[in-house]
Amino acid sequence: MSAAAAPLPRRKDLLDIESLAPEEVVQLLDTARPFKELFTRSVKKVPALRGKSVLMLFYEPSTRTKTSFEIAAKRLSADVTNFAVSTSSVVKGESVLDTVETLQAMKVDYIVVRHSSPGVPNLIARHTRASVVNAGDGHHAHPTQALLDAYTLREVLPDLAGRRVLIVGDILHSRVARSTSRCMHKLGMEIGYFGPGTLVPDTRPDFARGFTSFADALAWKPDVVYLLRLQLERMHASFIPSLREYHTVFGVTPARFRQIRDAGIWVMHPGPVNRGVELVDEVMTYERSLINQQVENGIATRMSVLYSLQPVTEARADDEGAGP
Amino acid sequence: MTAPLLFKGGRIAAEDRPDLIEADVLVENGRIAAVAPGLPAPAGAEVRDVGGKILVPAMFDVHVHLREPGREDKETIESGSKAALNGGVTGILAMPNTEPPIDSGGMVRFVRNLARDRAVVPVWTSGCITKGRKGESLAEIADMREQGAVMFTDDGSPVSNPQVLRRALEYARTFGAILASHCETMELSGDGAMNEGRMSYRLGVPGVPACSEEICIDRDLALARVARGRIHIQHVSSARGMEIIRRYKEDGVQVTCEVSPHHLLFCDEDIADFDTHYKMNPPLRTREDNARLLEGLKEGLFDVIATDHAPHTRFEKDRDFREAPFGITGLETALISLYDRFIRADAFGWDLLVRRYSAEPRRLLGFDPVPIAEGGAAEFLVFDPEAVTRVDETFMRSLSINTPFLNRELRGSVEQVVRDGQVVLDRPAGVVP
Numbered sequence: 212m213s214a215a216a217a218p219l220p221r222r223k224d225l226l227d228i229e230s231l232a233p234e235e236v237v238q239l240l241d242t243a244r245p246f247k248e249l250f251t252r253s254v255k256k257v258p259a260l261r262g263k264s265v266l267m268l269f270y271e272p273s274t275r276t277k278t279s280f281e282i283a284a285k286r287l288s289a290d291v292t293n294f295a296v297s298t299s300s301v302v303k304g305e306s307v308l309d310t311v312e313t314l315q316a317m318k319v320d321y322i323v324v325r326h327s328s329p330g331v332p333n334l335i336a337r338h339t340r341a342s343v344v345n346a347g348d349g350h351h352a353h354p355t356q357a358l359l360d361a362y363t364l365r366e367v368l369p370d371l372a373g374r375r376v377l378i379v380g381d382i383l384h385s386r387v388a389r390s391t392s393r394c395m396h397k398l399g400m401e402i403g404y405f406g407p408g409t410l411v412p413d414t415r416p417d418f419a420r421g422f423t424s425f426a427d428a429l430a431w432k433p434d435v436v437y438l439l440r441l442q443l444e445r446m447h448a449s450f451i452p453s454l455r456e457y458h459t460v461f462g463v464t465p466a467r468f469r470q471i472r473d474a475g476i477w478v479m480h481p482g483p484v485n486r487g488v489e490l491v492d493e494v495m496t497y498e499r500s501l502i503n504q505q506v507e508n509g510i511a512t513r514m515s516v517l518y519s520l521q522p523v524t525e526a527r528a529d530d531e532g533a534g535p
Numbered sequence: 536m537t538a539p540l541l542f543k544g545g546r547i548a549a550e551d552r553p554d555l556i557e558a559d560v561l562v563e564n565g566r567i568a569a570v571a572p573g574l575p576a577p578a579g580a581e582v583r584d585v586g587g588k589i590l591v592p593a594m595f596d597v598h599v600h601l602r603e604p605g606r607e608d609k610e611t612i613e614s615g616s617k618a619a620l621n622g623g624v625t626g627i628l629a630m631p632n633t634e635p636p637i638d639s640g641g642m643v644r645f646v647r648n649l650a651r652d653r654a655v656v657p658v659w660t661s662g663c664i665t666k667g668r669k670g671e672s673l674a675e676i677a678d679m680r681e682q683g684a685v686m687f688t689d690d691g692s693p694v695s696n697p698q699v700l701r702r703a704l705e706y707a708r709t710f711g712a713i714l715a716s717h718c719e720t721m722e723l724s725g726d727g728a729m730n731e732g733r734m735s736y737r738l739g740v741p742g743v744p745a746c747s748e749e750i751c752i753d754r755d756l757a758l759a760r761v762a763r764g765r766i767h768i769q770h771v772s773s774a775r776g777m778e779i780i781r782r783y784k785e786d787g788v789q790v791t792c793e794v795s796p797h798h799l800l801f802c803d804e805d806i807a808d809f810d811t812h813y814k815m816n817p818p819l820r821t822r823e824d825n826a827r828l829l830e831g832l833k834e835g836l837f838d839v840i841a842t843d844h845a846p847h848t849r850f851e852k853d854r855d856f857r858e859a860p861f862g863i864t865g866l867e868t869a870l871i872s873l874y875d876r877f878i879r880a881d882a883f884g885w886d887l888l889v890r891r892y893s894a895e896p897r898r899l900l901g902f903d904p905v906p907i908a909e910g911g912a913a914e915f916l917v918f919d920p921e922a923v924t925r926v927d928e929t930f931m932r933s934l935s936i937n938t939p940f941l942n943r944e945l946r947g948s949v950e951q952v953v954r955d956g957q958v959v960l961d962r963p964a965g966v967v968p
Binding site for chain 1: 731732733735736737738739740741742808809850853854855856857858
C-alpha cells in the first residue's frame with residue numbers, strides 16, 4: 212500500500228479527541244480507508260511499522276479493544292508485546308511511573324494503555340518518548356472508539372455535517388460518550404443526550420442537548436441512535452431503580468424499535484451489548500445496525516492511528532535538531 | 536546579651552493602616568525600643584540598612600500538617616518549622632491527624648516536647664475532637680487542653696455524626712475551647728477527587744460537589760448555635776459556603792473561618808492536564824468562587840488566612856490523579872504568592888495581609904499580635920518587594936515539594952526574620968535554617 216495521506220504533523224500521542232483539530236480527525240479517518248481495503252485481500256499485512264515495537268499496557272481487563280489493537284499493530288508488521296499488568300509489580304505498590312521507567316528502558320516505540328483512572332495515559336505520555344495511545348482511561352476518554360464510530364458513520368452517511376446523533380444511556384460514566392460526542396461534534400454533527408437524570412449531568416458540554424423522553428428525542432429526528440452500555444452495578448448505587456425500569460423508559464423496546472426502523476435510523480453501540488437492557492434482540496439483526504461494522508472498523512482506524520503517530524525516537528530527536 | 540539592632544530606612548506595615556509608613560525600628564532586649572524616622576544608633580548597635588524594604592509583623596498559620604509522628608518522610612516538626620520560618624511564619628498550629636492521631640494528653644505532651652527541642656519557631660498543636668478521629672466518642676479534651684492543645688479538630692474528616700459534634704461543642708464550651716471543622720458530607724464526596732463541574736466532567740474525574748461542603752457548614756453552624764459553642768470553619772472553598780457563614784455570623788453564632796491561599800489563587804480549570812499539584816480537599820472550585828472568596832476576605836468575612844500546608848512525597852504526588860493524595864504545601868509560598876498576586880496587583884493592601892495572616896490568627900488562639908510598635912515583641916520580617924523568589928528545591932525547607940509553584944518564580948522575598956530580638960533568618964547572609 213502506498214501512503215494515502217501524509218502522517219499528522221509531529222503528533223506524538225493520541226490521548227483524547229479534544230486536542231485534535233477537525234482536520235486531524237478527518238485525516239485520521241481518511242488514512243484508515245486504505246487499511247480497511249486491505250482486509251479484503253489474502254495478505255492483510257503491510258510493512259509500515261516493521262521493526263517497531265508496540266506494547267500493550269492494559270491495567271483494566273479488556274478483550275475487544277485489546278484484540279483490536281493487537282490485530283491492528285500486527286497488520287502493520289509491528290512487534291506486539293503484552294505487559295501482563297495484573298500479575299506484575301503493580302500489585303506490589305509500584306506506581307505507574309515506575310512501570311513506565313522500566314518500559315522506557317525496553318525502548319518500545321508505542322504504548323497502548325488502558326487504565327481505570329482518568330489521566331494515566333497523559334501521565335505516561337509526559338514521561339516517555341514512546342507514542343502513547345489511550346485505549347480508555349476511566350471515564351475520561353476513548354479516542355480510538357470515537358474515531359471508529361465516526362469512520363463507521365461516514366461509510367453510510369458520507370457527509371456528517373448537520374446530521375444528528377442521539378446518544379442514549381449512562382452519559383456520566385461513559386468515556387465513549389465523551390470522546391464520541393466530541394468527535395462527531397468536530398465533524399459538524401448535532402448531538403443529543405437522553406438518559407436518566409442521574410446519568411446525564413448538567414455539566415456536559417453545551418453542544419449536547421437534552422431530552423425528557425424517548426419520544427421527544429425521536430421527534431428530534433436523529434439520523435443515528437447510539438446506545439451506551441449500562442454497567443449493571445449502577446443499579447446498586449441508586450442511579451437507577453431497576454433494569455426493568457431502565458429498559459422500559461430508556462431502552463429500545465420492540466415498540467421503539469419499530470419507530471426507529473420505520474424512520475430508517477442507524478443504530479450503534481460500543482459493545483458488549485446487554486440484550487434486553489439497552490436494546491431488544493431484533494436490533495442486532497436490523498439492517499441499519501452498525502454494531503458489527505464498528506468492530507471491523509476498529510482495526511482499520513487503530514492501524515491509522517498507529518501509522519500516523521510519531522514516537523520521539525532517538526533518531527527523530529536528531530532530525531529535529533538538524534531542522535531549521 | 537545581644538547588641539541592639541537598628542533597622543534603617545524601611546517602611547512599616549500594620550493591620551490598621553493601609554499605607555506603609557517610613558520609620559526606623561530599634562530592637563533592644565528582644566523588644567521594640569523605638570519606632571520613628573531618623574533614629575540615631577545607640578552605642579554598640581548593629582545597623583541594618585533596609586531601604587526599599589518593608590517591615591511586616593511576622594505571620595502565624597493556624598492550619599498546618601506536620602506529619603510527625605507517623606510520616607516523618609513527608610515532614611517533621613523540625614522541617615515544618617523551618618519551612619514556616621522560610622516563608623515568614625513564626626508560629627504554627629499543627630493539625631492532629633498524624634499517625635497515631637493526637638487525641639490524648641500524652642500525645643499532646645509528646646508533640647509539645649518535640650517542638651520545644653527541635654522546632655525553630657513556636658509550634659502549637661491541636662487535639663482531636665474524637666478518639667482516633669473516628670467520629671464516635673469524645674477524646675479527652677480537658678486533658679489535652681491542660682497539656683497545651685489550643686484547638687480541637689478531626690481535620691481531614693468531618694465529625695459525621697451530628698449528635699457527637701453537638702456533644703463536643705457543649706463539652707468544649709465548658710472550657711471556652713474552640714472546635715474547628717473540616718466540612719464535608721462524606722456520602723456526597725464519595726470517591727470524588729476534584730470539584731464537580733464542567734471540568735470534572737470533561738476530565739472524567741469523579742467530582743466532589745460544593746454542596747458536600749455547604750451542607751456540612753450549615754449543619755455544623757446550626758449545631759454550634761444550639762450548643763452555644765465556639766466553632767472555626769476551616770478552609771472554606773465554596774462561595775455559597777461562605778454566604779452560609781455570613782448568615783450565622785449575623786445571627787450571633789460564635790463562628791470564625793479561614794480561607795487558604797490556593798482557594799483564592801487557583802480553580803478547577805488549572806487541573807487541565809491532570810496535575811496533582813492542584814489536587815486538595817476541599818477541592819479547587821471555580822473561577823467565580825475565587826473572585827467571591829477574595830471579596831469575602833476584603834469584606835472581613837474571613838477571620839484568618841491559613842495554608843492547610845499538607846506535605847506529601849513526590850512518589851505519592853506522581854501517581855495518577857485519582858490515586859494521588861489530597862493537599863499541597865503552603866507555608867513557604869503563602870506570603871510571597873499573596874504578595875505577588877494580590878498586593879502587587881492592588882487587589883488588597885498590606886494591612887489586610889497583616890490582619891488576616893498575622894494578627895487575627897494569634898488572637899484566635901488567645902495570643903497577642905505582634906505589631907511593630909514601641910514596647911512590643913520584636914517579631915517581624917524584612918520583606919523585599921522587588922526581589923524574586925524562585926520556588927525550587929534549594930529554596931524549600933519542607934521535606935516535600937508538592938506545590939503548584941514548584942520551579943516557578945514569585946515576586947517578593949522574605950529577606951530577614953526577627954524573633955525575640957534576634958535575626959533568625961538572614962537570606963542575604965546565607966542564614967536560612
